[in-house]
Amino acid sequence: MTPGARLSAAIGLLDEILAGAPAERALSRWARASRFAGSKDRAAIRDLVFEGLRRRRSLGWLGGGDTGRAIVLAGQATEAADLDMLFTGQGYDPAPVTPEERDLLGRSISEAPTSVQLDLPDFLLPEFQSSLGGDFADVLREMQSRAPVDLRVNTLKSNRNAAMVVLARDGVAAEPVATLETALRVVENPRLVNASRAYTQGMVELQDVSSQIAAAFAGARPGMTVLDYCAGGGGKTLALASDMKGQGRLMAWDINPRRMKDLPDRARRAGAEIEILDSSSRAALGPVCDIVFVDAPCSGTGAWRRQPEGKWALVPERLEAFGPLQQTVLAEASVFVRPGGRLVYATCSLLKRENEDQVARFLSERPDWRLEEERRLTPLDGGDGFYMARLVAPEA
Known part of the structure; x- marks a missing residue:
């Protein structure tokens, strides 16, 4: 798939999800119906969709509406992509950027209401302010980005060093997380984890480090x-x-x-x-x-x-x-x-x-x-x- 075709697919999927379809179900249905899409295409489109959902309000505000196109367009603009090369209207590319859209994209997100800047439903802003105090904005900004991929080393079968070696043999690079001796963070090829021998043989489990800390x-x-x-x-x-x-x-x-x-x-x-x-x-x-x-x-x-x-x-x-x-x-x-x-x-x-x-x-x-x-x-x-x-x- 071309980069523009990936954007078109993400736009369609976001519109479906914004209309009420569960995200995972929509992505699975699209993958089954799109056998032409390779694994890299599916991964890239998934990333576009989840990035759009994480930043739905801020990107929608910049792009001009709560739609898949507005969200994807603003997402590409904030990454300094060449919009004219991606939004060509040719083949499977999205339609060209309109003058009205360019004007909207020229705004600064600092002009938007706080809950829009932080990608938060309006009613939750006072809840976060009272719960987190002065850290609330920094926490919400952190949640606008993708979560890391963490692993828990199963000490019934392995230790951290051995798990790292076995993961590396299958192309997965992981490094220790300082806060917990059984935690690893994947730094390269997270999508290979499920097929790795470390995972299939029970040496590691996918688990966020905070979840691991809670269990400990x-x-x-x-x-x-x-x-x-x-x-x-x-x-x-x-x-x-x-x-x-x-x-x-x-x-x-x-x-x-x-x-x-x-x-x-x-x-x-x-x-x-x-x-x-x-x-x-x-x-x-x-x-x-x-x-x-x-x-x-x-x-x-x-x-x-x-x-x-x-x-x-x-x-x-x-x-x-x-x-x-x-x-x-x-x-x-x-x-x-x-x-x-x-x-x-x-x-x-x-x-x-x-x-x-x-x-x-x-x-x-x-x-x-x-x-x-x-x-x-x-x-x-x-x-x-x-x-x-x-x-x-x-x-x-």
Whole structure:
């Protein structure tokens, strides 16, 4: 495909996504219908689409509207591309740039409202200001760019140096992340990770470094009884298994069992023993856990670099609904913590209402519990935005 044809494809896909189609579904459907597109074409178009979603408001403002063309056109202009060579109207290239579009592109983004400059829905601006204080603008600017690709070294099967060597043999260059001894950051050929022997043999897992830090924060150790209460796909469950070194009892549960459908295969590849609970086995468990880890349902504001369409799907009513749900999940999960054990609450949210406020409410209703430690991470720390708190149950 020519560079212009790639732009046309991205414009069409963005229009489809802006009309309500899920991004991944739209991209998959396009790929199936476009067998002529090679792997490099698909990767380039995907990058254009996700870049456009991350910067939807700022690029749309510069380009003249909330459309695929405006977003892609402004994106190319901000990269100092030769627009006349790309927007020719010939073959599969997009139509030429109009005089009106050129005038709009000549504006400075500093003229736009703050929420437009920072690619944020208007109603969320005060939420970010109150939650992050003086750092809010820097955090939001960081989230306008692509997230790094991080790996977690599975210590059940390997160590960091060995994993780096095996990855390099398959063309993937990775370097250590200073904040966590099991974390690697891919610096070359991230798209080769899934096919690498380090991945297929369970030496590494794809996992953002902040997510890894959240799992490590739980403090799982060999011999413990641990429950991952909102396991989802099981990324943090596998990290907990690695920390437990194959010793103890590790359980996973999710209110939607389908989210865990790949976990048994992932556990086998990782060499991890994980007991997947159904509702009846969870109900019969009782207060036996040293650690109950709760990665609670949330707005996902900390992961917008990876899932930018979630930013635009978040509306006030949906944000309000998370609070009661988080309170319910915390209350339910606390039942399984043994006396003196830990309840670890985590979200990939940057908003105080989903983090500190939820912990404060839980403690106000259970004054015999205490907060041992809490921590907040933002993309300025190198990974996704995350919050985590470790709560201690009263002794018997």
